[in-house]
Amino acid sequence: MTKIRKEFRHPVLQMMGISRLRVPSRNWLIFWGVTGTLVGSYYLDRRQRQLIRESYIKQVEYLGKQTLQPLGGFQKVKVYVAPPPNDFLDPSLSEFRNYIKPILNAAAIDHELITEERQGYIRSTIAEEIRQLRKSQNENSDINPTGESNEDNNREYTGTLIIGRGAFKEYINGIQEGWLGPIERPAEVQEKVDAAAAVEKERLRKRHEKNAEDTEGKDQMKYDTEKEYEEDKLATLHRKYPVVPAYINAKDLSEAELPELFESTPQMPIQVYRLPHLLGILSVPTRIYRWLNERYLADEIGQQTVNVIFNKKRPFELTDADLAKSDEEDWPTKFKQNGIDSNSEWMQDLVVDPRIAKHLEVFE
Amino acid sequence: MSFLGLGGKPSGAAGAISRSKIESAETEIDTVADLFNRLIESCHKKCIQGYQEGDLSKQEGLCLDRCVYKYFEVNAKVGELMQSMGQQQFQNR
Numbered sequence: 001m002t003k004i005r006k007e008f009r010h011p012v013l014q015m016m017g018i019s020r021l022r023v024p025s026r027n028w029l030i031f032w033g034v035t036g037t038l039v040g041s042y043y044l045d046r047r048q049r050q051l052i053r054e055s056y057i058k059q060v061e062y063l064g065k066q067t068l069q070p071l072g073g074f075q076k077v078k079v080y081v082a083p084p085p086n087d088f089l090d091p092s093l094s095e096f097r098n099y100i101k102p103i104l105n106a107a108a109i110d111h112e113l114i115t116e117e118r119q120g121y122i123r124s125t126i127a128e129e130i131r132q133l134r135k136s137q138n139e140n141s142d143i144n145p146t147g148e149s150n151e152d153n154n155r156e157y158t159g160t161l162i163i164g165r166g167a168f169k170e171y172i173n174g175i176q177e178g179w180l181g182p183i184e185r186p187a188e189v190q191e192k193v194d195a196a197a198a199v200e201k202e203r204l205r206k207r208h209e210k211n212a213e214d215t216e217g218k219d220q221m222k223y224d225t226e227k228e229y230e231e232d233k234l235a236t237l238h239r240k241y242p243v244v245p246a247y248i249n250a251k252d253l254s255e256a257e258l259p260e261l262f263e264s265t266p267q268m269p270i271q272v273y274r275l276p277h278l279l280g281i282l283s284v285p286t287r288i289y290r291w292l293n294e295r296y297l298a299d300e301i302g303q304q305t306v307n308v309i310f311n312k313k314r315p316f317e318l319t320d321a322d323l324a325k326s327d328e329e330d331w332p333t334k335f336k337q338n339g340i341d342s343n344s345e346w347m348q349d350l351v352v353d354p355r356i357a358k359h360l361e362v363f364e
Numbered sequence: 365m366s367f368l369g370l371g372g373k374p375s376g377a378a379g380a381i382s383r384s385k386i387e388s389a390e391t392e393i394d395t396v397a398d399l400f401n402r403l404i405e406s407c408h409k410k411c412i413q414g415y416q417e418g419d420l421s422k423q424e425g426l427c428l429d430r431c432v433y434k435y436f437e438v439n440a441k442v443g444e445l446m447q448s449m450g451q452q453q454f455q456n457r
Contacts, residue, residue, distance in 0.1 A: 063422070064421060064422050064423035064426075065421050065422070065423065066421065066422050067417070067419040067420070067421060067422075068419065068420045068421060068422050068424070068425035072422075074422070074425075074426050074429070105423065105426070105427075106423065108421075108422035108423045108425070108426045109426075110426055110429070110430070
């Protein structure tokens with residue numbers, strides 16, 4: 001196949017070492033076309049993303065440029081971050097770092113990150129906090145009926161940011177468990193905790209025996225594989241801060257009694273962010289599409305964050321239980337199936353008790 | 365030790381302050397001073413955006429707050445690690 005292609009010769013070009021100019025072959029055209037499109041759309045996207053971020057930063061910057069008062073504190077938000085299913089914390093954290101943190105920093109709003117790798121930890125810590133509050137209230141009411149101690153509990157915080165659907169479920173469930181569940185640990189929960197601890201103890205004992213056998217080896221802590229090491233790290237964490245199973249079943253929530261204290265306790269308004277995160281080879285085209293369209297996510301999250309800063313909020317409606325629901329479509333099917341089989345709280349439908357929902361607020 | 369002539373003498377005799385005690389106190393002062401100098405240098409570099417304004421802005425204040433907190437946190441962590449490493453070395457010997 002020898003087609004005569006148009007070419008251009010000129011003595012001046014020849015003198016510069018370019019013998020001829022012509023249109024590249026079909027294959028080269030395809031190659032440059034595809035490469036150019038990908039590279040070009042990537043740069044376009046990142047540039048737009050940057051501009052969008054800067055535009056939101058400019059909206060709130062005047063707050064951060066104000067003079068710091070000698071005794072003035074900072075507004076503070078709590079950020080709950082959970083890893084996406086079957087992955088590590090990194091994607092959630094980078095969403096926070098890329099889209100949310102620059103805006104918070106520009107507005108000089110302090111944040112406290114609460115991150116956890118294990119499912120159920122966010123729920124159990126929140127529930128425990130609320131139980132402590134209720135307990136202290138009960139004790140106080142005997143001595144001092146006004147009980148002002150619960151006031152300063154949340155004073156410096158002005159909001160709660162939640163990244164991802166899973167963290168949102170845990171947060172709401174934690175609040176419900178804390179307020180509607182029993183204060184004291186029920187016997188069956190204690191049994192579960194003890195059982196988990198026993199399993200852990202047994203495992204450790206075996207590890208020690210194994211270590212004792214090969215004491216000739218110089219390292220006292222020896223791990224056969226990387227995986228074992230990771231597991232041990234998680235186990236150490238678990239021993240320090242165990243994830244306590246829920247004190248109350250989801251279906252019993254509507255019958256449980258809501259303590260009066262709930263009405264008088266200020267609830268933090270919450271903001272829920274989507275955490276789109278796909279895994280797997282089959283979803284590569286969708287992932288490429290998303291990777292080239294991050295500016296829309298940046299826009300959405302930036303607007304949400306600015307609303308947090310300007311305190312634009314509305315009452316929680318029952319339909320808000322579906323916030324960030326699109327995340328669930330991204331979750332791997334195997335994870336979902338496992339979750340359903342093991343009755344994981346991430347896979348249960350989020351039911352918000354109307355009495356609790358009445359008192360919650362969300363940012364727009 | 366006395367504070368501006370107040371505070372009285374410690375239980376032991378005043379002249380009995382040992383040399384090694386003074387030395388360790390000196391090194392301690394040195395390390396603390398060094399820590400502070402480094403802290404100030406790095407946090408200043410990170411957070412202070414310039415001197416157009418006479419006062420700290422909220423952004424800078426928050427940045428300093430977090431920077432100092434982080435510095436001490438890291439310092440404590442490194443200290444802990446060094447200590448455990450030292451102990452291990454001591455045991456292995």
